[in-house]
Amino acid sequence: MVKVKFTPYNKEIDVLEGENLLEAIRKAGVFIDTPCNGSGSCGKCKVKITAGNVISEDSRHITEKEKKEGYVLACQCKVKEDISVEIPGTASSSMHGMKIEDFSSKREYEIFERAKNQILKCGMEFKTYVRKDYLELDLPNLNDNISDFERLKRHIKNHLNCSNVFCRLPILRKIPQLLREADFKVTITHIPRGVGKTTIIDIEKGDTTDKIYGVAVDIGTTSVAACLVDLYNGELIAKASSGNAQIKYGADVINRIMYSTKGNGLQELNHAVIQETINPLLNKMYMDSGIRKEQVVSFVTAGNTTMSHLFLGLYSNFLRMEPYIPAFVKTPFIKASELNIEVNPETFIYLIPCVASYVGGDITAGVLSSGMWNTEDNILFIDLGTNGEIVFGNKEYLMTCACSAGPAFEGGEISCGMRASGGAIEKVKIGSDYEPIISVIGNEKPLGICGSGIIDLICSMMFAGIIDRKGKIVKNLKTNRVRFDENGIGEYILVFKEQYDLDRDVSITDVDIDNFIRAKAAIYSGITTLLNNLGMDFTMIDKIYIAGGIGNSLNIGNAVKIGMLPDIDQHKINYIGNSSLMGCYLTLMSEDARHKLEEIANHMTYVELSVDPLYMDQFVSACFLPHTDIEKFPSVKKLLDKSI
Structure with a gap:
């Protein structure tokens, strides 16, 4: 066994001699961007060996200067002795704080209202199907000594017109003590199911009918966005977003499907999306709003077909193989407890139905x-x-x-690409002197460039004559912002590292442009x-x-x-x-x-x-x-x- 220490995270783990460094990073729980899932093609897992030595393969993504300074691609090297590894900020900066579109701006609010009005104009009801009702039950005595659950059902039948009442074991376990602690005055949260049927998903002391919440979650391949909603009036109580932690296993669905077939890959991907992404977002919203997870009794989520499979922990390899058959397109209701999601454990998880293998x-x-x-x-x-x-x-x-x-639209397969988070260049203009004017998310120092910025950049380069219509950088331009390597690959420097004390220049290459x-x-x-x-x-x-x-x-x-x-x-x-x-x-x-x-x-x-x-x-x-x-x-x- 050898020791691997990671800075600036102050983490240290023991690994087998000869183990791949990228796998060691993953085992340590350190996030690092790996769009290509370790094939060596993207160059995003660049790290610096500050002590000790590794067995490393040469890569076009590591310059001779960087090689002398100790930089390697984590996916292309093996650990042979005790080492210290520095994870550059650009390798992990885009996981959290992503600029996800929400309903906070005036423009987004108007879009949101338009979508809501589409429902109302069609005569559809805009109210939740989850109900809360306050009940004052008759106290038990020797003349009225039916079971607690029968007493509850009797009251519901007499006052709510539901003759068939269901609940699962966790609710049944709460009933005896809670009824007596509440002097038989309780609030039930339930979901009506057809005429005269309902399912109890929570029971609380006293009258809590004024509070009922739900969560909506969009599970994207790159990012996950969530909002916490008051189910009575539709008000958005809180919102949160981050990168999808599955990013460390590949930027696209094919890489993730392939990883899911290896060893514990499926469990790791399921853990990444739920425990490392969705649950932290939920807990952030609870902290911001002062709401307890037990109060969240409705959960709706959507993702592409692969994300939906991985969210449920389902084998997904057949999605990428002809004739491209999904395990499902529509699921039954699933309880939150079955997926260990941080909401009321009896909450039904509604996963919006997919259409086909690649339309979710x-x-x-x-x-x-x-x-x-x-x-x-x-x-x-x-x-x-x-x-x-x-x-x-x-x-x-x-x-x-x-x-x-x-x-590529979200920064993948672009050498200095990143997701739309703080430090990402999101707008670019280039003048006739080949000098750029940039706009950076959060007004932070520029770390990379996101999708909207890449579109602006390529467009500006075309009209400024920096690239031809094939997307190739033109030689012999009179500017220090264009350079070519020993293989003739052109590069346009958008931001010189000296300007902002960065680890590297922010640039775009012929290869990047071709990918885009x-x-x-x-x-x-x-x-x-x-x-x-x-x-x-x-x-x-x-x-x-x-x-x-x-x-x-x-x-x-x-x-x-x-x-x-x-x-x-x-x-x-x-x-x-x-x-x-x-x-x-x-x-x-x-x-x-x-x-x-x-x-x-x-x-x-x-x-x-x-x-x-x-x-x-x-x-x-x-x-x-x-x-x-x-x-x-x-x-x-x-x-x-x-x-x-």
Whole structure:
């Protein structure tokens, strides 16, 4: 055994000689970003060996200078003796404090109100199906000596018109002592199930009917967002968000599925999303609001199909293998105690139904909140996340696909990419002198660049003449911000490390740009293929709704200019925030909305792009700025002609 010490975390563990350093980091409970899940391709697990030696493989991500300073890729080295390892701040900075779209800003509040009004205009009830009722039971005596539970059921039958009353063992265990401590004056929390039936999920002393809470959670591949809700009036009591702790096992669903098949991988992924992500967010909201977890009696969550499987701890390998079959698309109600979620243990967990292997409940929830199911307009709904799900349709039909955009929109596969958290560059402009003007989340020192910033950066570089339309950095520019390595790979320096005392420059390379062009091409070609399957084209789109983790800072004009979105009237394109979280909220607050979203899931037609011959042709054509056929982007062509 050898010792591995981690700074600045002041942690130390014993590992076997020859063990992979990345696995040692994971065992120590130290978070480190590993989008490629240890394949060595992303370079994000860069660490510094400050004492001792390791057996390390060479990597293009480690320069000769860094190698001399002790830097290695954790996934590409083995421990051979006692060592000390320094985890750079950039390796773990984006896990918490992510800029998740919520309902706090005026814009988001308006989007939220619009989604809520969609439900109300359709005559749906906007109130929770969970009930609280105060009961004053008859005291037992020798003449009335029925059991405590029968006494409770008798009162409920006489006063609440429920003849069939159910509860589970944990509630039954509470009843004897609690009734007597409360002098038989109690409040029950229950869920009516059809005519004359109800299930008790909690019992409390006295009258507590004024307080009842629920939680909505969006489980994204990259980030998780949650809100705590007053179930009586729909008020948002608290909100919280963070990176999904599963990130350390890979940035995309395929890497995580593969990891889940190894050893205890499935249990580790389930633990990461519940114990390391969701429960800490819940406890933060409880602390912020002064609410006890026992008061939370309703829980609605959504995720893509892989996230839903991993949330439940289900084997998911068949999702990535043809014919791509999920274990489920709709689950029965599950108790919180079965998943060890930090709410009232008798709370039912409602997981929003999925559609197919790569179109999950987050899209069902997004379609619900978008209102496209209730309009005659042709709506294009795009979730700009790792999977790049697209839905097209209206009240008559809904067709959907997923186009494997990858993690680039959220900073993955980009050397200085990061998620939209404090220190991320979210907006960029470049002048004719090749000098950038940047905007950083939280006004902190820039640590990296997130999805919206990358779109701005690539667009600005194209119009400033720093890159050509293939996305390659132009040589012989008169600026110190462009440099080339020994292999001819170009790099544009956005922030010099000396400016802010950083560990490294913040830059973008030819390889990064190529990765991002592939991601934007996947979205554009997915849209084109989906419309083609319907015999339609861009002129038939009435509105485009953009959702997902790319953030409120998305510059729609720049997204069109690089060829990610079709070149249509930009007034038709709107960002609608975290539509999945909004859909969870609506489902939490309205049983009618829950019925509607199940109807939506049942009526969506899924198109498998991997077997559509048109998709790959469209994808290859879209791997250009903005496209190989510039005539498809007339407004961009006009601007490019002016800039020449």
